[in-house]
Amino acid sequence: MYQIMLVEDEALVRESMAQNTNWEKFGFAPPHVFENGRQAADHLETVLPDVVITDICMPFLDGLELAKLVYERFPETIVVVLTGFSEFSYAQKAIRYHVHDYLLKPVDPDELEASVRRAMRQIETERKLEELAAARPQPEQTETEEEAEDAPEEG
DSSP, X not given: OXXXXXXXXXXXXXXXXXXXXXXXXXXXXXXEEESSHHHHHHHHHHHOOSEEEEESSOSSSOHHHHHHHHHHHOTTSEEEEEESOXXXXXXXXXXXXXXXXXXXXXXXXXXXXXXXXXXXXXXXXXXXXXXXXXXSOOOOOSSOHHHHHHSOOOO
16 A cells, blocks of 8 residues: 655644545555644654645645655655645745645645546556566676776777
8 A cells, every 4th residue: 555644734624635535545545644844754754655745834844845855855755735825936846846736725625636646647657667677687797897997908
């Protein structure tokens, strides 16, 4: 099962997303829910999320800072940003940190599900590509790097 983090400081929105979305139908374990970016950042290494859905404006560590941290430390993790602000500067930063989706609040449940479906397709595609790359036979090397360095130069 895939791991998902929900990071939202508004309790009503946080609980609604956690409880009113059928995460299992997308292949997710029950979501790891956090009320601010600092809590989520502190648990990134233990949860190892495949997807992080985060609000932008939160205390302690905002969603864009969290997206940057995820991008730098776990570049394969997909980040979806939720915001009540349609400011272009937020969208620009989100693009810089390779945010997968940018959803405006109030988030329509169908829009959230569509975003999760897109994220899942991306995860599955990347994993299939990794499997294919791992299964591909590697060309044989005729000499090791050490042997090449020790060999006298010709010419």
